[in-house]
Amino acid sequence: MKVKLEVQRSHLVMGLLNVAAIIGAVIIVVALSSVISGVDLEKSFATFFRYTVGSQSGILYVLKRTTPLILASLGLAIAFKSGFWNIGAEGQIAIGAIATTGTCLFLGLPDAVAVAAAFILAFVFAGIYSGVSGFLKVKWDVNDIVVTMMMNFIALALFHYLISGPWFWQQAGAVGLYSRTAPIPEGMRFPFISPPLSSAFIMAIIFIFIVYFLLKKSVLGYQLRVVGDNPMTALCQGINVRRIFTLGAILSGGLCGLAGMSLVLGEFFRMQAGITGNYGFFAIPIAIFCRNEPVLIPFGSFLVAVIIEGTLSLTTLGMPSALSEVLLGILFLVVFFPELVGWIKKRRKKE
Amino acid sequence: MIDVISSVLSYFPVIGLAALGGLIGQKAGVYNIAVEGIMMAGAVGGLYGYFISGSLWIGLLVGFLWGVFFGVLLSLLTVNWRLNQIVIGFTLWFLAEGLGKFLFPILLPGAFKIPERFGYLFGFDHVFYLTIALFVITVIIFRWTKQGLAIHVAGESPEVGDIAGINIFRVRWICNIIGAGLMGMAGAYLADHVLQGFNYQMIAGYGWVAFAIVLFGRFSPIGVLLGSLFFSSLIGIQTRLQVAGVLFLPSEFMVVIPHIGVVAVLAIIGILGKKSGIPSALGVPYKRE
Numbered sequence: 001m002k003v004k005l006e007v008q009r010s011h012l013v014m015g016l017l018n019v020a021a022i023i024g025a026v027i028i029v030v031a032l033s034s035v036i037s038g039v040d041l042e043k044s045f046a047t048f049f050r051y052t053v054g055s056q057s058g059i060l061y062v063l064k065r066t067t068p069l070i071l072a073s074l075g076l077a078i079a080f081k082s083g084f085w086n087i088g089a090e091g092q093i094a095i096g097a098i099a100t101t102g103t104c105l106f107l108g109l110p111d112a113v114a115v116a117a118a119f120i121l122a123f124v125f126a127g128i129y130s131g132v133s134g135f136l137k138v139k140w141d142v143n144d145i146v147v148t149m150m151m152n153f154i155a156l157a158l159f160h161y162l163i164s165g166p167w168f169w170q171q172a173g174a175v176g177l178y179s180r181t182a183p184i185p186e187g188m189r190f191p192f193i194s195p196p197l198s199s200a201f202i203m204a205i206i207f208i209f210i211v212y213f214l215l216k217k218s219v220l221g222y223q224l225r226v227v228g229d230n231p232m233t234a235l236c237q238g239i240n241v242r243r244i245f246t247l248g249a250i251l252s253g254g255l256c257g258l259a260g261m262s263l264v265l266g267e268f269f270r271m272q273a274g275i276t277g278n279y280g281f282f283a284i285p286i287a288i289f290c291r292n293e294p295v296l297i298p299f300g301s302f303l304v305a306v307i308i309e310g311t312l313s314l315t316t317l318g319m320p321s322a323l324s325e326v327l328l329g330i331l332f333l334v335v336f337f338p339e340l341v342g343w344i345k346k347r348r349k350k351e
Numbered sequence: 352m353i354d355v356i357s358s359v360l361s362y363f364p365v366i367g368l369a370a371l372g373g374l375i376g377q378k379a380g381v382y383n384i385a386v387e388g389i390m391m392a393g394a395v396g397g398l399y400g401y402f403i404s405g406s407l408w409i410g411l412l413v414g415f416l417w418g419v420f421f422g423v424l425l426s427l428l429t430v431n432w433r434l435n436q437i438v439i440g441f442t443l444w445f446l447a448e449g450l451g452k453f454l455f456p457i458l459l460p461g462a463f464k465i466p467e468r469f470g471y472l473f474g475f476d477h478v479f480y481l482t483i484a485l486f487v488i489t490v491i492i493f494r495w496t497k498q499g500l501a502i503h504v505a506g507e508s509p510e511v512g513d514i515a516g517i518n519i520f521r522v523r524w525i526c527n528i529i530g531a532g533l534m535g536m537a538g539a540y541l542a543d544h545v546l547q548g549f550n551y552q553m554i555a556g557y558g559w560v561a562f563a564i565v566l567f568g569r570f571s572p573i574g575v576l577l578g579s580l581f582f583s584s585l586i587g588i589q590t591r592l593q594v595a596g597v598l599f600l601p602s603e604f605m606v607v608i609p610h611i612g613v614v615a616v617l618a619i620i621g622i623l624g625k626k627s628g629i630p631s632a633l634g635v636p637y638k639r640e
Contacts, residue, residue: 036457085437140621145384145437146563147617153556153610161603285445288438320456325449332442333428 025334029327037319044314051313052306060197062305068259069301070204072283074211075255077292082248083228084134088148089256090280091155095129096122096260101271104184111187126257127250134249138242163271180272190266200266212294224248285332353474359587364482365541367579369561372533374575377565379526380506380632381429384440387558388447389531390538392417395451397539399458407469410543411536418535421447422528430523433636455549465547478540489572506630509637519637563613569628585609
């Protein structure tokens with residue numbers, strides 16, 4: 001069966017322009033910041049390159065980071081298509097991680113069953129967590145941006161409470177306190193493709209196609225888009241706006257929950273502080289600058305993963321760790337470069 | 352008694368200034384979602400201002416100027432170039448927060464602490480009164496002046512305002528700049544006076560609480576003032592209880608009481624179906640035909 005991928009051509013051109021602008025911005029910012037912090041230019045570029053796309057282990061580390069980014073951005077793409085400003089991905093990832101860890105450690109299920117149950121529960125719990133905000137929005141017009149953001153703080157509070165309280169675990173005889181849970185049993189972990197990359201990456205790739213078909217080829221995807229574009233039209237077509245909107249919110253949160261599952265079962269094999277790694281926040285601009293196109297999202301996620309991994313490697317040279325945030329901020333401004341070019345052209349024509 | 356109240360309200364200028372900034376910008380029709388980041392940048396600016404001058408007021412001013420910088424960026428991108436305000440808000444949030452955290456170790460010595468505080472008058476510090484005064488001025492401007500009417504029109508129906516000879520772009524630019532400047536000032540106050548130093552998690556969602564207060568106060572200055580008083584006392588009581596060691600919830604949950612409060616209050620307002628008072632043209636870029 002031949003599948004023809006349907007991406008709007010203008011979006012593709014925009015995407016390519018974006019990538020060029022982003023690579024330019026990365027080069028300029030890395031150069032500037034190494035000058036500011038007094039690091040040899042050549043050395044910082046060499047380090048950046050070696051730890052990202054310049055070596056086999058570098059690429060594997062980048063792909064490992066790409067996995068949760070892909071899942072979370074796919075989730076957000078669904079939400080943004082339906083007009084739901086879900087910025088609670090970070091919290092939904094945390095809920096997914098909590099559900100996964102709870103299922104695998106405390107339910108006492110056989111290995112295969114536990115993984116299946118974790119998959120379902122991570123999806124369901126995170127889905128409900130986001131679905132509540134979606135329902136509040138569509139039923140009572142409660143501001144979704146504020147509510148989903150606040151839900152982030154609440155979910156992360158629960159996360160930190162669990163790892164330092166009821167689920168806290170310490171290795172016998174270990175010195176020092178780490179807030180973390182017991183490790184997940186070997187049999188429940190995602191097998192490695194080639195360490196450190198686990199097969200959670202394959203799950204993410206599969207979901208790209210699932211979300212692509214959902215958004216582009218299914219009735220539900222069509223309904224989601226209509227609800228997002230114009231709720232009045234949706235109403236006139238007999239679409240149950242409330243149900244579709246809430247369903248979109250649930251699917252969106254569910255995918256973010258799976259990102260949390262991939263972090264626990266594919267990377268850290270336990271819950272510990274900081275595993276959600278701001279992926280939920282990085283996913284927002286990824287979904288937006290990929291124009292919510294599932295096919296573009298892996299590339300956007302890869303690019304952002306390169307930047308995170310690369311700037312992390314630069315901290316070993318003594319640059320501040322906040323460099324990645326600055327770089328990403330500038331990057332997301334650069335993303336609008338093509339639109340600016342269009343705007344300037346239009347203005348010139350007028351004159 | 353008075354010092355109990357003043358310590359409960361110690362976060363009022365932080366929340367109040369940020370919420371007032373949000374109100375002014377949104378009243379003119381532009382969302383500023385970057386509050387959290389602008390506060391972080393403002394905090395670093397505030398500390399740097401004190402570091403070079405030794406005056407807390409200069410610190411506050413530098414924080415304000417940092418805010419103005421992001422206000423200019425926001426206006427340029429959303430008012431002139433008509434990009435999506437929410438998307439740009441996020442972008443500026445990342446940029447501002449990243450810049451703040453990036454510049455702190457470069458500009459200031461590692462464990463920089465501020466040894467003094469703003470002066471006190473009847474138990475409250477000077478910035479507390481400044482915040483109240485700014486609220487009063489805002490009420491006066493919104494209610495009784497031509498400029499207030501222009502802001503109102505820019506947010507409600509810019510087309511009509513344009514016909515009436517109001518320069519919508521200029522109104523939105525000014526409101527964005529003042530609004531973002533107040534947010535930067537809120538961050539500077541938080542760093543200079545309340546925490547007297549810097550840590551990487553210092554903003555802790557206060558910017559988002561301020562953003563929610565604008566909705567909660569239904570876009571009226573008095574509503575926003577009451578909302579700020581309410582939520583800042585939630586934060587104040589929470590920190591006070593933690594310091595005193597009174598924990599009726601695990602400490603992780605104590606910290607998020609204000610955030611839970613925001614969700615609950617907004618949901619209740621929504622369910623009761625109160626009018627939201629949201630300016631009709633909020634979030635819609637104005638385009639001159």
